[in-house]
Amino acid sequence: MKTVTLTVKQAPDLYLECENITPDTFAGKKADEIAQLPAYQGKEDTTLGEYFTIAGEAGATAAETQIILKGDCSKMKYIGIKMTAGEVIVNSSTDMYTGGWMKGGKLVVKGDVHSFCGLGMEGGEFLIEGNAGNYLGASYRGDWRGMQGGIIRVKGNVGSDVCTFMNGGELIVEGNADVHIATHAEGGRIVIKGDVNRRVGGQMVKGEVIVFGKIGLMMPGFKFIKDVDLEVDGTKARFAEYIGDLGERHPTRKGEPVYGKIFLKK
Amino acid sequence: MAEYLIKNGHVFDPVQHIKGDRKDIAVKDGKIVETSALSPAAKQIDVKGKSVMAGAMEIHAHVAGPKVNLGRWYRPEDKLFDSHKTPGMTRIEGGKSIPTVFKTGYEYARMGYTFAMEAAMPPLYARHVHEEIHDTPIIDEAALPVFGNNWFMLEYLKNHEIENNAAYVAWTLNQTKGYGIKIVNPGGTEAWAWGLNCLSVNDPVPYFDITPAEIITGLIETNEYLGLPHSIHIHGNNLGNPGCYQTTLDTLKLAEGFKAKNNFGRKQVMHQTHLQFHSYGGDNWGNFESKAKEVMDYVNKQDNLTIDTGNVTLDETTTMTADGPFEHHLGGLNHLKWANVDVELETAAGVVPYIYSPDIKVCAIQWAIGLELALYAKDPMRCFITTDHPNAGPFTRYPRVIKWLMSKKARDERLNTFKHADKVIAATTLAEIDREITLYELAAMTRAGPAASLGLGKDYGGLKPGMNADIAIYNINPDKMPSDPEEIEKAFSGVAYLFKDGKICVKDGTVVDNGNKRTFWVDVKVKANKQVAHDVREKFLKYYSINEANYSVPDSYAPHPYVIAVDATQ
């Protein structure tokens, strides 16, 4: 694996659109070519080289490329968007759309991420060491195809509208979550080790949400079925199993409806 | 105004029966003229090795109006990573299945189209339709107001009051700047206002107690009484259901015995649209099969019908139609976001996204049916190519549809690589058809035919001197037809030249001029009719939610009108 290191040399006036900072775009390029790649702020067309000093060179393919970002990237948007392979490590917080539409590879943010990150994720591994904003792992507005695959792990808390329209993949949150978790989900799995404010599984068709802490208010469309013993992310515990959303439609298998499930640790 | 001499091209013109001969075409003051009428200052354009046709005419697409716009804004995902600006005199374009108005104009022009008919205009929303038509660049447009579920029409035709119905239709065309009589799911969409439907031509409409058959024949009589340039344009009952071909034949048969009466050269009394959706056999999705041959056997035998295909393109697209109950039904099948608007006294509309996947047997059969209809057509002047945009696919796929029609190799390759190819072949007859549409037939199916059907055959759809200089020149050489069918699709995706009203608007697929598009509408004069005036006043006072004086579309909405005057006062 070859490494390209980008170090922030000036902060943008507004926010910098960094859709070209991905292993796929860097692959096969040397530092000076990478510096010429476009970056944008509103109608200003600029280059990565205006905002970052760039050292190293990329691998021949995305899979052989590692990107390390140093300095304050909290006003950089779109880092890692649509990446299919390789590695991106950011040593600060990032702004919106980090890891959006990610298909593969590994993305690590050693800080917080803003909203709309991991949108429509299809594969790969996305690790957030701080907190995440809203719409983590959700679908793009209007799209019924949300997160399809891959895994997102958050060490801190997440905001609202988490994994809206989720179809597959997994999200693991070590901290707490706000409102509207797995709304309209049709698959996938969410694990929250902390507490959830409200509105888990609203209009959920299929999928699983596992909560270790408390849920502030259970949706009326969820019905308690039974207690189960589960092993979740290395921990064994007893959970109360709820099925729902009973106000929503559900597919059937062998004539029986297949519900969404909430497991609440006892 | 500029003069052009378009030299050395292979001309395909069914109006003059020119089948690919090398001929020069002369353009002067926006018209096609004899070459001898040009001055020495005429610009010469050498199109050796290229094919020259009149500008194509889209006879049925949903491109302007409230349900089209609802489709646009409720599907932001249709523009994700897609909105862009292309080189040329262009605004930002976007929308894969429902293009924005700028993209609509440019893309039609890039493919050689110079006219599009907005397929269904709800009269109450006519102003909106015209605002969008006004903003759509380059191509001329018109819109068909819907009448098949209109309260005035239901009451007049129940008592067979043709003269009154005709006066009301004339009034509506004038108020809405409309082009003709569109019928969608006759009676069924009024039933839908109560959650019901009319699935056969004999199902009575709740309360109004009139059948679709009576509506259809009454409107044929009305249309011919007025002598409109176009015939009734109908989307029949029972669209989209297995076995619906029977209802289609029942609908088509209602035209028997009627003769076209008009001063525009129109010969048909009924135009049945997107026939693909109405040619299904079987009685469930399991034994779903094509009845294209049966339907076309009937169409071919009649001389007073025209049809358009409604080809499925195998894309993710958006369905939208005034067949409200059908859209509700479709939303129930695929569980995607369903939008519906019932329009007081007039009609309804529904919108549902749909994915025609080649892996799904039914979608592949629908694809085959659309092609079969065109390939079985005996008279290409009566069978037109459409995708019922965006219902069966985006109009930007016309080059692909043309490829399938012109190359058996291309469509067999598609047919044999379906996931359930065996079942698809068993349920259709496409594999047995060897016919490949020729360039001359294509010119009939996309230019001369639609123009004649719309009553515009005198000035449009051909290259005869005196006609309007709407000309499309393609990079395809009939003497050296490509062996790779992909080259056919490529050639029809971007014209070498598009002339609109004698001005070059597209060159090498790039928009170089936005032209001076016009709004076509039909202004019918009828005798003063006290009954209808009274009924209009009463319904506006009691039932409509706006005032009568605010219903009409002012001239400012059609700043460049092309008005076809019809005198029906005899």
Added chain:
Amino acid sequence: MPKVVTDVTCPFCGTLCDDLEVTVSDDNKKILSVRNACAIGAEKFNHTSLPGRVTRPRMRQPDGTFKEITYDEAIDWTANMLVKSKKTLMYGWASTSCQAMSVGHEIAEKVGGVVDNCATVCHGSSLIAIQDVGIPSCTLGEVKNRADRVVFWGCNPAHAHPRHMSRYSIFPRGFFTVKGHKGRKIYCVDCRYTDTARCADEFIQVQQGHDYELLNAFRTAARGEALPDVIGGVPKEKIYQVVEELKGGRFGVIFFGMGLTHTLGRNHNIDIAISFTRDMNDLMKFSIIAMRGHWNVTGSGQVLSWQYGFPYAVDLSRRSKARYQTGETTSVDLLVRNEVEACFNIATDPGAHFPIDSVISMSKKPTVTVDPHINMSTEISDIHIPVAMVGVETGGCAYRMDNVPIETRKVVDAPDGMLTDVELLTKINTRVDQLMGAQ
């Protein structure tokens, strides 16, 4: 002799009544009286000739006072601001004509603007919900002619859309509803007992912030499933009873407003109300309609949609593409995050409506406000450009809350020398072309 202009469309709220009669002085300069309008609509017409009307642009001075400048000076300053700024918020549009919006969009596409309208702090939540789940709906005339079950959920037309109930939703006798309100069952769901609730047959008091849960319970009840005892303060027996009564009707409709758009969950509240409406369509006819506020916010949504594909928060700043993400390209977010460099307000008052942090952010950036009135936005702007009042002194197309397009009329002349929105924007467009051509 004064003359009466009939069939006038009221340019105030989304009800867009078009039956007003305005009496105008013989010289066409003064409105003498208005008939048929509600109190708010009448005031819209009557206040046009009140003293203190600003008729020329004014520019903020270093000492905080305003000095009158010419239209040309204002246009030049504005065009320079737009050309220089990397990303400009162009907000408002909800009280002007569709024709004016079209010119504004041309400017935005050239200078890299984000075009946003009042939906961003109003029914944007509803638009987001419709983008997620669609919407079964109808025109207001359908309600008048067919509806026998009417639900007002989180809205108060008695105050916000005063003639709505008499023109469309409760009292009118339509074709199939000859008994008027006596043939309808009216429900009002709200966290407090409003004047609209007073007109209802049944008032359901929902705990504030629990509408999503209550609608979930309605859907669950409609499917015949079990419920907890109380949801959002409403006992389950009441929920089952209301659902059964709704099912017993022929044509139901839900009208909703800020009670759903602005409480916890926002778009999710409308989303689930739409899902309930969709469920009910399997059993009977049911529709849902958003009570749009400004008289032409719907129009702005329509024009933006046919031109760019999105109904509000349209980011044209890259000039080569249109992008949309509510929460990112919406005005409040752009201001609070300082993601724009300049602001252009037209035909609405963000200073009055926006959260204070975004107003403070706007006050620190070059800002131009186009409005007939002195308002909170003009007072934090660098330049205030007054224009003729649309729907009173100049006409243009408007869209009602059910998307029906109705023409607004010119009823009186504007004060001498004043420009209309279309004229002003056209001049700004020309000046922008000149400046960008010179670059």
